Amino acid sequence: MEKHFELSDTEFEARFAARTLPVADFTHRAHLRLAWLHLGKYGLPRAEANILAQLEAFVARAGAANKYDQALTRAALRAVHHFMEQSKAENFSEFLAENPGLVTNFREIIARHINPA
Numbered sequence: 001m002e003k004h005f006e007l008s009d010t011e012f013e014a015r016f017a018a019r020t021l022p023v024a025d026f027t028h029r030a031h032l033r034l035a036w037l038h039l040g041k042y043g044l045p046r047a048e049a050n051i052l053a054q055l056e057a058f059v060a061r062a063g064a065a066n067k068y069d070q071a072l073t074r075a076a077l078r079a080v081h082h083f084m085e086q087s088k089a090e091n092f093s094e095f096l097a098e099n100p101g102l103v104t105n106f107r108e109i110i111a112r113h114i115n116p117a
Contacts, residue, residue: 004030009092013037017054023062032102035080036092044081051077075110 003025004012015021016034038047052073059068083102089095096102101109 002027002029004033009033009037016058017050019054019058019061021058023058023064026058028106029096029103031076032080032096033092035077036084036095039077039081039084044077047081048074048077072110076106079109079112 004021004027007015012021012030012033016026021030034051035047038050041047042050052070055073056065056068056070059065080102083099084095087095087098089098
């Protein structure tokens, strides 16, 4: 199990915002979880503002600012939001179970949200 799953949603969100979550614990699933939490709690516009600012600060602290892509982050948030609108999941684990492509085919999904047909 990934380390971030040991934290409650509240703890995970707070530790990321405070930049105290270890960089190694911020996996792909952790990115998705953060998006899911913020979108569910704040809605798309505020979630986007929160995550863009927090992620930029997080990668700067990690010395990985060159890996941050704002357009990709926006597309990823919109993709998660799209799947959330169709979801019946009551928690993040159920959400991932409903939408395994977010883990297994993420690049293809994002490409569709960057360049919709």
